[in-house]
Amino acid sequence: xxxxxxxxxxxxxxxxxxxxxxxxxxxxxxxxxxxxxxxxxxxxxxxxxxxxxxxxxxxxxxxxxxxxxxxxxxxxxxxxxxxxxxxxxxxxxxxxxxxxxxxxxxxxxxxxxxxxxxxxxxxxxxxxxxxxxxxxxxxxxxxxxxxxxxxxxxxxxxxxxxxxxxxxxxxxxxxxxxxxxxxxxxxxxxxxxxxxxxxxxxxxxxxxxxxxxxxxxxxxxxxxxxxxxxxxxxxxxxxxxxxxxxxxxxxxxxxxxxxxxxxxxxxxxxxxxxxxxxxxxxxxxxxxxxxxxxxxxxxxxxxxxxxxxxxxxxxxxxxx
Ligand code: CDT
Numbered sequence: 001x002x003x004x005x006x007x008x009x010x011x012x013x014x015x016x017x018x019x020x021x022x023x024x025x026x027x028x029x030x031x032x033x034x035x036x037x038x039x040x041x042x043x044x045x046x047x048x049x050x051x052x053x054x055x056x057x058x059x060x061x062x063x064x065x066x067x068x069x070x071x072x073x074x075x076x077x078x079x080x081x082x083x084x085x086x087x088x089x090x091x092x093x094x095x096x097x098x099x100x101x102x103x104x105x106x107x108x109x110x111x112x113x114x115x116x117x118x119x120x121x122x123x124x125x126x127x128x129x130x131x132x133x134x135x136x137x138x139x140x141x142x143x144x145x146x147x148x149x150x151x152x153x154x155x156x157x158x159x160x161x162x163x164x165x166x167x168x169x170x171x172x173x174x175x176x177x178x179x180x181x182x183x184x185x186x187x188x189x190x191x192x193x194x195x196x197x198x199x200x201x202x203x204x205x206x207x208x209x210x211x212x213x214x215x216x217x218x219x220x221x222x223x224x225x226x227x228x229x230x231x232x233x234x235x236x237x238x239x240x241x242x243x244x245x246x247x248x249x250x251x252x253x254x255x256x257x258x259x260x261x262x263x264x265x266x267x268x269x270x271x272x273x274x275x276x277x278x279x280x281x282x283x284x285x286x287x288x289x290x291x292x293x294x295x296x297x298x299x300x301x302x303x304x305x306x307x308x309x310x311x312x313x314x315x316x317x318x319x320x
Contacts, residue, residue: 002292004166006197006247007039010265012282013253014051020078023049026283028085033285035089040165042285045201045251046096046126046178047108049079052203052251053098054145055259057135064149068100073111074120086115092165096177096201098149099125108150110175110201114162122160124175125153128183131211141210142259157186159193171196171292174244178202181248182234184241185317191242192305196292198239198246204231206260220260228264232274240272243298245290252281270295 009030014023027044034042047053050067058064069076074083079097086093092115099109108126113119129152131144161170174190174197181187181200190198205211206224231248239246245268252263263281266274267288275288302308 002166002169005039005289007034007042007285007287008247008249008265009042009044010250010278010284013255015256016051035091037287039287041092043199043247043249044095045249046203047098048096055143068098070100087118090115094199106150116164125155126177127153128179130179136210142208144211157189159190159195173197176200187238187242195244196295200248203251204262206262227262235268236272239268243270243295243303270298
């Protein structure tokens with residue numbers, strides 16, 4: 001069959017002033033853990049190497065720069081050991097990072113690294129950047145300054161085939177990052193390319209009333225439960241509607257003792273059912289055996305796009 005064991009490596013709290021090397025060591029440990037569970041590929045979260053810095057207004061350019069990988073991420077000194085270890089272990093990885101290009105552009109990016117060839121098979125740059133350019137007036141508010149720090153991705157949603165995986169059947173993968181998962185258009189763009197596994201790392205605030213526009217006095221527990229609900233809702237519904245597996249990995253826990261991020265890293269099948277889900281909001285690896293043949297039913301029946309879509313009525317989606 002076309003079976004593949006996939007892992008998601010969830011990362012718990014990472015504080016603003018945590019040493020990069022300490023966070024990297026945790027990631028190496030998660031990588032070892034996924035390998036020992038015989039995963040063929042493991043997904044790490046969005047901006048996995050640091051805290052989720054877009055919540056902070058950082059005016060010092062040098063300080064801001066320290067959260068980015070400069071140039072080729074696989075040789076960036078603060079990230080390279082992860083790729084080197086993946087190559088040694090023979091496990092593929094997908095990981096999110098803040099990207100600074102040689103020409104000085106900045107993106108919220110992820111890559112798929114193929115361990116056997118030691119090369120990046122595909123790069124994705126986050127297209128839906130949530131939040132604001134300017135911080136909130138309220139100094140107590142949690143910010144989300146992705147529009148300030150990143151340009152919208154310019155590479156599109158490209159599915160890609162991965163050699164030497166799933167018994168050499170070259171499964172079709174796609175990547176998106178965090179907020180993208182809430183947009184049907186992102187999923188459909190990959191779905192139309194026959195995607196079989198969607199990878200999505202995220203940093204999603206648990207309690208952040210300013211960000212969501214909800215009442216500031218909402219109960220934090222209820223807010224967090226809603227955030228988890230909406231996260232799973234979009235992963236499950238969009239996996240079903242595009243007949244694809246999906247894997248998502250959280251950066252989660254309580255950063256700096258005051259910024260909560262949801263966990264609920266999970267692996268979802270093409271019927272929209274959760275195969276594996278993290279139990280903690282700490283460093284944790286989850287794995288699931290995914291039989292890619294399961295995508296066939298949806299892709300040839302209910303969601304056979306070529307037969308059933310009526311694109312002459314979808315113009316508003318791209319024309320407005
Ligand atoms: N990192 C990221 O994209 N987070 C957003 C927060 C949106 S504002 C509540 C998310 O969609 O989870």
